[in-house]
Amino acid sequence: MDSKQAMNGKPSNKKMKVVFVLGGPGSGKGTQCAKIVEHFGFTHFSAGDLLRAETKSGSEYGTMIQNLMKEGKLVDSSIIVRLIQKAMLENENDKFLIDGFPRNEENRIAFEKIVNIEPEFLLFLDCPETELEKRLLSRNQGREDDNIETIKKRFKVFMESTLPVVSYYEQRGRVRKVNAAKAPEEVFEDIKAIFSSFQGNDIGYRQIAIEAKPERSASLIKCCLPFLCCLNMDQRK
Ligand SMILES: Nc1ncnc2c1ncn2[C@@H]1O[C@H](COP(=O)(O)OP(=O)(O)OP(=O)(O)O)[C@@H](O)[C@H]1O
Numbered sequence: 001m002d003s004k005q006a007m008n009g010k011p012s013n014k015k016m017k018v019v020f021v022l023g024g025p026g027s028g029k030g031t032q033c034a035k036i037v038e039h040f041g042f043t044h045f046s047a048g049d050l051l052r053a054e055t056k057s058g059s060e061y062g063t064m065i066q067n068l069m070k071e072g073k074l075v076d077s078s079i080i081v082r083l084i085q086k087a088m089l090e091n092e093n094d095k096f097l098i099d100g101f102p103r104n105e106e107n108r109i110a111f112e113k114i115v116n117i118e119p120e121f122l123l124f125l126d127c128p129e130t131e132l133e134k135r136l137l138s139r140n141q142g143r144e145d146d147n148i149e150t151i152k153k154r155f156k157v158f159m160e161s162t163l164p165v166v167s168y169y170e171q172r173g174r175v176r177k178v179n180a181a182k183a184p185e186e187v188f189e190d191i192k193a194i195f196s197s198f199q200g201n202d203i204g205y206r207q208i209a210i211e212a213k214p215e216r217s218a219s220l221i222k223c224c225l226p227f228l229c230c231l232n233m234d235q236r237k
């Protein structure tokens with residue numbers, strides 16, 4: 001999407017950038033997003049955190065959301081997409097990490113329809129299930145879904161519903177995969193390289209766009225021509 005205009009009808013020159021962050025439950029999405037925020041100035045929204053906040057807000061959907069989360073099931077896409085959209089609109093930043101989303105095809109399509117922003121890329125944290133299980137069982141953050149029965153259900157949803165979304169973006173060349181089975185700092189080194197080249201590219205594209213302006217290209221050629229000719233003469237010697 002070119003601006004917030006498409007989201008709420010208000011004029012804005014902002015071009016918003018979205019990076020989806022996916023990986024199995026416990027792969028370190030929240031941990032790595034905090035580091036990306038610190039180093040690259042993104043705003044982080046965790047879909048799970050937005051839903052947990054909704055259950056505490058006294059919303060009409062609160063109990064339904066809480067019950068689904070306890071079961072490791074996915075909440076209706078229109079609810080989660082509206083929560084993400086609201087969070088983005090209320091924020092001044094124009095770069096967003098959306099963690100734990102899209103969890104299924106329905107999420108992906110609803111985001112496309114309602115928010116209408118193509119993600120820059122999807123960061124995928126790849127980690128084997130045995131390691132994920134170990135991490136979740138020792139997370140100790142009081143999450144109701146960090147028990148072995150719900151963890152198994154969350155793994156199943158991840159395999160059956162989330163991986164197809166990763167494949168969708170993979171086919172479009174939009175997935176950046178990292179090995180998340182290493183120590184957090186090592187994982188972040190790989191992520192840093194991805195985000196550095198993404199921000200670098202962004203600047204690079206802008207430079208190409210400026211240089212591609214005909215009047216600028218003409219004056220650039222005029223002033224560099226004598227120098228280029230000298231170089232050419234030198235090479236012929
Ligand atoms: N690379 C890592 N190595 C070991 N432990 C890690 C690593 N990254 C995160 N952890 C720990 O694993 C647990 C899960 O991490 P985190 O909450 O970031 O994962 P998540 O992908 O957001 O999980 P969820 O999908 O359940 O929200 C936390 O206790 C965290 O401290």
Ligand SMILES: Nc1ccn([C@@H]2O[C@H](COP(=O)(O)O)[C@@H](O)[C@H]2O)c(=O)n1
Nearest residue numbers: 047048068069072073074075100101103
């Ligand atoms: N797009 C989403 C994201 C999450 N949920 C529900 O929240 C639970 C916890 O998510 P985390 O990312 O914090 O692990 C998840 O198991 C789902 O119940 C969702 O419905 N849709």
Ligand SMILES: [Mg+2]
Nearest residue numbers: 029030046048
């Ligand atoms: Mg998380």
